[in-house]
Amino acid sequence: MEERKKRDWGKIAALLCVLLLAVNLWQGQRLENLERQISEARRKLSAEIGGLESSFYAQAQEADKLVWNWEYIPSLNMEKRRLDVEVSAVLKEWREDTAVELFWFAENGGGEGDSLPLFGGGTGTFTGTLELPLDNPSMEISLYAVIQNGGSQRRESLGLLGGVWELLPLWCEAQAGQTQAEYLKGVFTAYECSAKLYTKLYPGPVVAKDCVFRLRRNNELVAEQAAEPGGPSSSYFCGKLSAEAQPGDRMDLTFFCRDENGLGYEFLLQGWIAVEERDVFNNTSSWENVPKLTWD
Numbered sequence: 001m002e003e004r005k006k007r008d009w010g011k012i013a014a015l016l017c018v019l020l021l022a023v024n025l026w027q028g029q030r031l032e033n034l035e036r037q038i039s040e041a042r043r044k045l046s047a048e049i050g051g052l053e054s055s056f057y058a059q060a061q062e063a064d065k066l067v068w069n070w071e072y073i074p075s076l077n078m079e080k081r082r083l084d085v086e087v088s089a090v091l092k093e094w095r096e097d098t099a100v101e102l103f104w105f106a107e108n109g110g111g112e113g114d115s116l117p118l119f120g121g122g123t124g125t126f127t128g129t130l131e132l133p134l135d136n137p138s139m140e141i142s143l144y145a146v147i148q149n150g151g152s153q154r155r156e157s158l159g160l161l162g163g164v165w166e167l168l169p170l171w172c173e174a175q176a177g178q179t180q181a182e183y184l185k186g187v188f189t190a191y192e193c194s195a196k197l198y199t200k201l202y203p204g205p206v207v208a209k210d211c212v213f214r215l216r217r218n219n220e221l222v223a224e225q226a227a228e229p230g231g232p233s234s235s236y237f238c239g240k241l242s243a244e245a246q247p248g249d250r251m252d253l254t255f256f257c258r259d260e261n262g263l264g265y266e267f268l269l270q271g272w273i274a275v276e277e278r279d280v281f282n283n284t285s286s287w288e289n290v291p292k293l294t295w296d
Contacts, residue, residue: 264294
């Protein structure tokens, strides 16, 4: 009897130990979850405080600027083969003797840049015309202004004007997914060629002429076909373009046209490499993502 009581108390003690261990594990899990929630709350609070600080800093910087607003209007100068970009800067404060000098420089143009004075008419708006060369349309142009008020001078960044090619009258893009290509019996063929022209910074509809699709083999023109307009959306199509090719040849499909001024553009639409019979693969062409320009 006494031995049985001892065994029962041993079982009860063991059960209590198991229950105590379970309670400890449960409390430990709750503590771990609580610590995780506290850590996440701290992280979110830190991010919100950082965002508010950045916002306040940006607002303070903006409030401290003298240039309230600026805008630009590009136009093509065919006679001098350049882009003329009229820039207007509106100041928050100015005086009769306030002078503004506008500087431009090419972010990727090897340090190319220039400056010009902006002229005010007594209303706080200062205007001048940038003369941008077109021999390197891939240049990314940034602007900043130097403002002179009596004996004080301040330099302010206006920001990125954009790529020179983006300021031209015509842009072009391939109609994604429509053009197919094959390489069979030594002949490369591009099917269902398509392109779309559009304009961003110039008023009125897109005006283009002499529109043709071209096929280039290792940059040499080997085939071309007149483009057929595809309706009022400034889309153009042609059935197919073919040319002989050897394995390893780079084949580029391009679109050529002229704008209403007579400036010629050749846009890269898609590039391939002829690999072997019935096999081609898409290729990043040696062309930059800008048009090649021709003046005659």
